[in-house]
Amino acid sequence: MAIARLHGGPLDGQLLPLDNSDLDRLIVPYSETQVVYARRGALERTGTTDGPTEAEFWFVEAEDDIVPSSDD
Numbered sequence: 001m002a003i004a005r006l007h008g009g010p011l012d013g014q015l016l017p018l019d020n021s022d023l024d025r026l027i028v029p030y031s032e033t034q035v036v037y038a039r040r041g042a043l044e045r046t047g048t049t050d051g052p053t054e055a056e057f058w059f060v061e062a063e064d065d066i067v068p069s070s071d072d
Helices: none
Strands: 002-007 015-018 025-030 033-044 053-062
Touching (some): 002 033
Parallel strands (some): 002 053
Antiparallel strands (some): 025 033, 033 053
C-alpha cells in the first residue's frame, strides 16, 4: 500500500491511500465536482523499513468552479 500526498487546490495537505502506486493522475471527488492531481517526481520511502511508500501529487484543475461554502 502507498499513500498520495496532495499539494495545492482544495485538498492541499491531504493524504490518500493508493492501491496502485504507478498512477500518474488522480481524479478525486470534491463537493459536487471532481479535482485532478498529477504526480510529480519519483516514489519516496520505497524501502521495507522506512514507512509507507509516498507519491506527491499536485493540483491541476477542477471540473467545475469551486465555490467555498458560506456557513454564516
